[in-house]
Amino acid sequence: MKTKNLLLTFTILCIAFITGCENDDFKEAVGVCPVVESTTPLSNAINVPLGQIITVTFNEEMDPGSITSTSFIVAGTTPIAGTITYSGKTASFKPAALLAENTTYTARVTTKAKDAMGNFLQVEYVWVFSTGAILRPVVIATDPINNAIEVPLNKTISATFNMDMNAATLNNTTFKVNQGVNAVTGTISYTGQTVSFAPASPLLANKIYTVTITTGAKNSLDTAMTADYTWSFTTDITPTVTATDPMNNAVNVALNQTVTANFNTIMDAATINTATFILTQGATTIPGTVSYSGTTASFKPTNLLVLGKVYTATITNGAKSKAGTALASDFVWNFTTSLLPPAPLVVDLGTAAMFGTFGGNAGVTNQGLNTVINNGSIGTTAASTLITGFHDGLVVYTETPLNVGNVTGDIFTGPPAPGTATSLAIAQKALLDANAAYLSISPAAKPGGSDPNAGELGGLTLAPGVYKSASGTFKISNGNLTLDAQGDPNATWIFQTASGLTVGIAGPTGAKSVIMTNGGLPKNVFWYVGSAATINSAGGGTMVGTIIANSGVTFSTAGNANQTVLNGRAISLVASVTMVNTTINVP
Numbered sequence: 001m002k003t004k005n006l007l008l009t010f011t012i013l014c015i016a017f018i019t020g021c022e023n024d025d026f027k028e029a030v031g032v033c034p035v036v037e038s039t040t041p042l043s044n045a046i047n048v049p050l051g052q053i054i055t056v057t058f059n060e061e062m063d064p065g066s067i068t069s070t071s072f073i074v075a076g077t078t079p080i081a082g083t084i085t086y087s088g089k090t091a092s093f094k095p096a097a098l099l100a101e102n103t104t105y106t107a108r109v110t111t112k113a114k115d116a117m118g119n120f121l122q123v124e125y126v127w128v129f130s131t132g133a134i135l136r137p138v139v140i141a142t143d144p145i146n147n148a149i150e151v152p153l154n155k156t157i158s159a160t161f162n163m164d165m166n167a168a169t170l171n172n173t174t175f176k177v178n179q180g181v182n183a184v185t186g187t188i189s190y191t192g193q194t195v196s197f198a199p200a201s202p203l204l205a206n207k208i209y210t211v212t213i214t215t216g217a218k219n220s221l222d223t224a225m226t227a228d229y230t231w232s233f234t235t236d237i238t239p240t241v242t243a244t245d246p247m248n249n250a251v252n253v254a255l256n257q258t259v260t261a262n263f264n265t266i267m268d269a270a271t272i273n274t275a276t277f278i279l280t281q282g283a284t285t286i287p288g289t290v291s292y293s294g295t296t297a298s299f300k301p302t303n304l305l306v307l308g309k310v311y312t313a314t315i316t317n318g319a320k321s322k323a324g325t326a327l328a329s330d331f332v333w334n335f336t337t338s339l340l341p342p343a344p345l346v347v348d349l350g351t352a353a354m355f356g357t358f359g360g361n362a363g364v365t366n367q368g369l370n371t372v373i374n375n376g377s378i379g380t381t382a383a384s385t386l387i388t389g390f391h392d393g394l395v396v397y398t399e400t401p402l403n404v405g406n407v408t409g410d411i412f413t414g415p416p417a418p419g420t421a422t423s424l425a426i427a428q429k430a431l432l433d434a435n436a437a438y439l440s441i442s443p444a445a446k447p448g449g450s451d452p453n454a455g456e457l458g459g460l461t462l463a464p465g466v467y468k469s470a471s472g473t474f475k476i477s478n479g480n481l482t483l484d485a486q487g488d489p490n491a492t493w494i495f496q497t498a499s500g501l502t503v504g505i506a507g508p509t510g511a512k513s514v515i516m517t518n519g520g521l522p523k524n525v526f527w528y529v530g531s532a533a534t535i536n537s538a539g540g541g542t543m544v545g546t547i548i549a550n551s552g553v554t555f556s557t558a559g560n561a562n563q564t565v566l567n568g569r570a571i572s573l574v575a576s577v578t579m580v581n582t583t584i585n586v587p
Contacts, residue, residue, distance in 0.1 A: 347526050
């Protein structure tokens with residue numbers, strides 16, 4: 001019996017050797033034939049990446065020598081070239097080139113493949129898959145943007161893609177920066193989806209740069225861009241000072257000079273300050289306020305400059321353009337202040353000098369109990385009835401219990417009584433003289449006036465001279481105005497405004513004053529006002545000088561108890577003068 005069993009087994013082995021693995025009894029007895037268990041891509045897969053490696057995994061180890069281009073074939077319309085490798089139980093086919101877009105491929109493992117025991121695949125294994133439209137990398141943003149101007153010279157150049165990229169493909173051969181034909185060297189880095197180029201040295205000023213990212217740049221699946229991506233930008237110009245006031249080596253510069261410098265480009269205002277705009281006299285740094293507007297930097301000294309001194313102004317290379325480009329070097333210039341005080345300005349008031357207030361042809365009105373004209377008269381060429389609320393010695397001009405004004409001089413008007421033909425003649429002569437004085441201090445007669453602070457005189461200290469409002473109005477609202485005679489008793493100031501003059505602001509503490517220092521005298525201060533003047537409408541404060549206004553002067557407002565003081569004169573040519581609790585001290 002034992003001999004019969006051995007004979008049967010030998011017979012089966014012989015049959016298996018001749019017929020392969022077709023006998024199921026044999027498979028159960030000695031093993032299995034090779035079978036394809038899985039593939040990559042799966043059968044009927046779609047949108048397969050173009051760089052896909054095709055693999056097939058068997059149920060057992062295969063004979064590597066049988067896994068060749070004749071047993072593992074991939075074809076589109078025709079078979080494609082590739083490299084075949086085998087490891088473990090898996091055979092891999094790496095195409096020699098990327099697969100084509102939107103193409104169906106057929107992969108097959110033929111019956112020439114056999115296992116390590118020499119058993120062949122019994123049935124050819126075939127599956128298909130399809131590629132899709134490839135998603136290629138695209139540059140979606142750049143910094144600087146295309147055609148950007150005024151780009152900082154220390155700019156790091158970058159580009160952002162629509163997908164993750166293969167960092168190894170982003171290098172100096174795929175990210176190129178050129179200025180004309182000259183290549184720019186730099187360091188390339190990649191993070192997120194953004195590639196950056198940091199130039200090895202600052203870019204050149206006012207130059208056009210061209211950046212190119214070539215099709216050598218690939219995404220994480222090694223898919224290249226469709227075409228090179230190119231953009232350009234222009235770097236910032238180097239800021240320079242194009243003009244100064246005073247000019248370099250200027251002489252006879254006014255002591256109240258605001259020093260200015262104009263640039264060739266818009267600057268970063270934050271870099272224009274007392275650390276970058278410096279004024280010195282010898283080794284002494286001059287204190288002052290620095291401001292910037294448009295393309296002009298201004299240095300306003302806190303105090304008046306000194307006669308006959310050489311001053312040095314410096315704009316350092318800490319001053320930068322709005323794009324952050326600094327001056328190439330410090331800009332330095334010098335000027336010399338006037339050697340002598342300015343010649344005194346002589347203003348002849350004629351017979352108008354005797355008046356503390358004159359109401360032209362319209363009258364003078366008082367609306368308080370404490371109005372007084374010291375050392376002077378009042379007058380008008382109008383009828384005596386247009387002088388209200390005053391008395392002159394024993395002569396009363398329509399005073400009321402609430403409107404009492406004392407004139408220490410005389411009152412000159414036209415008839416009726418107490419006005420007379422004689423007093424009218426005096427008033428008419430005074431008005432003619434006032435008109436002549438008005439014209440003598442006008443911009444036409446005294447040209448060249450400066451506007452030190454855009455019409456705002458409050459908070460300033462001014463040397464003698466002529467000042468003209470560029471806008472047509474003068475205000476004293478941001479503080480008191482100080483007039484510094486610098487020890488000259490003949491120091492004279494003339495202020496010219498084509499329209500109005502307003503002193504003070506609203507509110508109980510709104511009064512502002514004019515302060516005389518270093519020997520300045522009220523008799524040498526004159527105000528040319530093209531329309532009307534309003535002096536401290538909230539009451540209080542001290543005004544200085546002879547005000548000659550074309551269309552009226554008003555002091556305080558009805559109901560204010562605070563005394564308003566004028567050390568000077570208030571003369572109107574064609575309108576009235578109105579006072580509320582006002583003291584006028586005629587110089």
